[in-house]
Amino acid sequence: MAKAVKNKPVKRKKNSGFGKFIKWFWILFAIGILSILFVFQLAAWGFLGEMPTFERLENPQTNLATEVISVDGITLGKYYLDDNRTPVPFVQLPKNLVNALVSTEDIRYYGHSGIDAWGTLRALVFLGQRGGASTITQQLSKLLFTVRPSDSTWDRIIQKIKEWVIAIRLERQYTKDEIMAMYFNQYDFGNNADGIRSAAKIYFGKEPQDLKIEESAVLVGMLQNSSLYNPLRREELTRKRRNTVLSQMAKADFITEKEKDSLQATKMDINYNPESHREGLATYFRMYLQKYLNGWIQKHPKPDGTKYNLYLDGLKVYTTLDSRMQANAEKAVREHMKRLQAEFFHQNTPDRNPTAPFIAEEPGDIDRIMERAMKSSKRWHVLKAQGKSEKEIRASFKEPAEMTVFDWNSETHEKDTILTPLDSIRYYKSFLRAAMMSMEPQTGHVKAWVGGIDYKHFQYDNVIQGARQVGSTFKPFVYAAAIDQLRLSPCDSLPDNQYCIEAGKYGNPEPWCPKNSVGKYTGKMLTLKNALANSVNTITAQLIDKVGPAAVVSIARNLGLTGDIPEVPSIALGTPDVNVYEMVGAYGAFANQGVYVKPVMVTRIEDKNGTVLFEYVPETRDVLSKDVAYAMVNLMEGVTHGGSGTRLRTTGYEKWRPEYKEIITGYPYEFKNPIAGKTGTTQNQSDGWFMGMVPNLVTGVWVGGEDRDVHFRTITYGQGASMALPIWGVYMKENYADKELGISDGEFPEPENMSINVDCSKVEENGKDNPVKENDLDGLDF
Template identity: 60%
Template sequence: MAAKAKPKSTRKKAKSSGSGNNTIKFIKAFWILFASGIFFAVLLFLLASWGAFGEMPKFEELENPQNDLATQIISSDGVQIGTFFKENRTPVNYEDLPQHLVDALVATEDARFYEHSGIDARGTLRAFIFLGSKGGASTISQQLAKQLFTGGSKNKFERYLQKIQEWVIATRLERQYTKKEIITMYLNKYDFLNQAIGISSASRIYFGKYPKDLGVEEAAVLVGMLKNSSLYNPLRRPEIVKKRRDVVLNQMTKYGYLGEKERDRLKELPLKLDYSPEGHSDGTATYFREYVRSWMAKWVKENPKGLDEDGDKEYYDIYRDGLQINVTIDSRMQKYAEEATKQHMANLQKEFDKQEKKNKNTPFRNINKSEIERIINRSIKTSARRKKMLSEGKSEKEILESFDVKTEMRIFSWKGEIDTIMTPRDSIYYYKKFLRSGLMSMEPQTGHVKAWVGGVNYKHFQYDHVYQGARQVGSTFKPFVYATAIDQLKLSPCDTLPRSQVTISAGSNGVVDKDWTPKNSDGEYSGYLNLKNALAKSVNTVTARLMDRIGPEPIVRLVKKMGVESEIPEVASIALGSVDLKLSEMVGAYSTFANQGIYTKPVMITSIEDKNGTVLYQFVPETRDVISKEAAFVTINLMEGVTHSGSGVRLRTGPSSRYDYKNVVTGHPYRFKNPIAGKTGTTQNQSDGWFMGFVPNLCTGVWVGGDDRATHFRTVTFGQGATMALPIWALYMKKCYADKSLNVSQDAFKKPEDLSIEVDCKAFKNSGQNSDDGIDEFSF
């Protein structure tokens, strides 16, 4: 019997029941998958927070993220003139950020920054859906997390795990810090390249200004670099940087931070940089900064900051601890000093090179070939190249041979660095031809050093002619002889002495083995001179007579009280400056006269603070009475004569028409009207040129010469201190006087109330007179 077929309605119900089961299964599967995804995501976040994918920062690390902070050198007028660093990062507070910089950052990097709590859900979803083609999802907080705690990765899988870590850290950062603090930390952390780490360094290096002074278009450039500072670097790819800047400006307009008209105006502006590198050989006060670094190296050893976990002494690290060194240098005066030095030395070098064309032994004079060879070999022995090769285990033979092998190098010139090929030996000859210089400027009353120029270019000439170099001082030593005689014998500038030659016998007053008979540079020995004219004209025989009367011992004692630490032999010839002294010592000693006979030790560093502003060091002034106010004032009166009728008279008139100074001294005549005391100095063979000059509240010394004494001008016309050194002083002081904010004195020197020595010599006739003209010789 055939089976009966099921009714159709029954079949449909069975089919419908199966479809329903499938839907239920699909829904169950979806929710299971969704729940599993949520569970897996939560698990990933939990694992990341537990450190399964890599060590996570502790609460203390989130509270105080560790960054290497550069030590800042802050000038007396509040300008950062240099840094010591492993990473050139100088932190800035949120209050010091211009609002348009913050707006540009938020508009470009994280438009919903103020709305999310570390993770931008909309941005993250968009990134997943479009696989990043319509922008990434990293918030500012996530980018900060990456910079602070995660870093780079080797492959995509690691990067995904790091991304999860960044999400976790970002949310923790949001709980720990305010939005303003996160922005500040992010901008302080980012590496803008070219030693510009953090917004403060980047602003100074790329635009020569502090963040608060950035224009909108400049802020847009730096914000644009945040995407990729290597790709969007204005020094390497200015065209694409400008396009990127305009993108930032568009974003600011899109989110209402900038109007369309203002945006369009800013987009028309060219990309304008003021690149100011901050390497140790770059920027301002380079020689002074090296002095500070050397001083700090000693200070940190003598001042440990505490004990570490093992009980050992822990020392400050000037490259990482973010110290602030407050110095006496005035950034404006330092700038003027460097400009004056560069202006004069470039012209002086041009004249020197011109005269050297006919010199077969250039740049050396008055020495033979064996002496030249000794100079070159001495330079080889002290060279950085030799030291490096010795550290690499090279033999002396290999080292010497290497100095005769041509190599690529970048050398200094007054027109800019030159890439060339030459042997290291030839480079020594090349650098020997350059004249060197030093300048130091100091406030006599406080001891504060306001300007310090140790040479013409620190990168290529690292020897500091302010603090390291001791050179023969020549006639600049004579005021010490006069001051001692005035202090002991109460001499007046009006007292007269014969110009005739004098011989100081062997064994007398410090002459050890032979008689000493100094000569006058002009060969004139007749007649009489008062002391004021004698010093003004730097007459050697008159100075020798003073030395014969008082002896070298009290002079040396006086100079030592004035802060000179270099060795000074007690011999008669020191009267004419046969001794080698440092420029820093000379400025300190001359400042004693301007400070009414009181020596104040030069001060370079006033205080040191840690990164939290705690004062770690405070300088204590060091002063002592050296000579009476009367003797100091009378000596000043003598030195004023130098600038009125002596070798310093061109301060009143400018370059003399008797000589061709057009290649050496530029600009208009100096024509100073105010009281100036000073003394020039020129040593034998014109090897050293000096000028020491001061006004009541500023003493400045300048030295110019060759690296070796055999490098010098052929004649005294260009080789004297009045031509080599004085113009730098004059140019510097002109710039200082032009800046009224500096308050450099133009007043007369303060006259002691109880002055008993006559200083007005108008009743006496000028130089060249003799006793027959009614002038009484001061009898010894």
């Protein structure tokens, strides 16, 4: 028998190569994953550079501009250093803006947790050729917490890792909507447009929620690179980028193909509204307010004892200004001053006035003015600080240089020219200046504030910085003292004869015998109403002599006038220097039944979280009885019916001006409603004033040169009725055209049981019907 053979197990060769490969693949893969996780953890611990703390994630450090808000809810301006940023919540972002961002920058935004895995893989595989992998959250983390990396590849890798870590933390800390709002609020859109609110205002002149689809697409397109895609510098490139965004919106089904094609065919329609400290609405007011707020900050620290920062802490300042009335005021000043300046230039050509724009009273006056202006200029101080000798500095003022100067005839109010610095000083001296303030007398709320003709070139605020002689606008204070103390009536009469206050009385070194503006005395008995309407100096002199200068000064002080007012008779004709701010406050008491209310500009200040930090408490005091206040209003109504303010009732006129070879058209004011007011003109026509009142609005206007030697030669153009009154007329016409403003056109309220007679219809008065002379209406009453 054959011997059985034992089957031995077959030895298989080990597939050592493949097995080892699989083994080491998974080992290396695990090590790689763990290494990546470890690197991320190192970044989270801060070993790869500083990382934001939990507290910083909860309260990102963002510089916020202080916002100045009008009473009608319009942003008048902002205070900021580098960041003009005012955040808006997600609910105020339009849906089309959100859709544009998601479709263009992060289509899976609502599905990832800060990092888009598919986007990252796509970017790695195609080396970024088919789009990047940065999510909206990552972009926010980069804006908020990381710095710009160097050119080193390693640094860029570390930067990206830190962005990922921060993005994940942001996703845990905030909702998707909050993250998106933060991103829009943080991005710098260029041209001082920090954040979406500033961008919407600056590029389109509207709030974010009012943006159209195509406008949202422009702003979202700028997110890729706001310097490159700048609609002001690269319009066509920016339009193409906008159209790319619209294509992405159509691809994501946020808009239809038809809508996309229609929108892509439109122009961008940029409405540029720069938010600069020197441009925009209420520039003079904003500069005054800046000083006011800095003073408030010094007195009102934060709860922790530190001081608020006007430029970084995002305060909200609620003001009394009405943006519509402010716009009307600025328009009125521009419209009248441009034409008044043209007349001034016409009268001061070199052949008509070799010393133009000056008409000096004393030899050497012009040299003194120019010397003072030169030594107070910025150029003088800069060169002196550089160690230049006075001879070198003076020589520099005679060297021609290219410069941009103010020009009424240019659309931008600027022109390029070549002048010596000394000639430029004289050029700017030739421009007449203006100031205007408007206030609600019952509350003291200032509604409009125009400190000059152009803040960029004339930064002196004539509303509150400049005090000038007030002329006949001071006379109502004299009349108020006489009616209050002597119980006179507007219908009482005094003789229009020369009147002298003897030497020694009230400290006068010599007799004081004022003349009337026309230099004549009618010899007639004039009612106080007629005398004030025609600004008869002899009557005013009699009144101040009856009550004494001290009584007049006392009333003026109680009405808010703080400057130097000597107790001498001559103050009756308006020799004191007073600013527009105080004059409007004082006249407000007449319209407010004798109660003085200090003008107020700020009603409330809030911090960035809406916590109220300040609320205004009115400052008031009783100065005159209701009867006296109403009698004063009645007196000043006579100014617009039979005095220097009569032109407010005119229907306008046309007059041929041969020097211009054209017909000049007068303003057709045609006011029918009750108006109380007073014009004022100072010596040599250096200052022109008009104070105008309706029951719920008191407005003061001043016009004059920077120097008193810059003025019209004659009263025709140099009186307050020609220089200042037209601004009030244009302003009020615009106000009445906007019914929503609620400007009163009714009667001034008469007190019950009125004890002072104001009905002069039955008074027999020889000078009753003294009309305004025809040549009084020949001024520049456009």
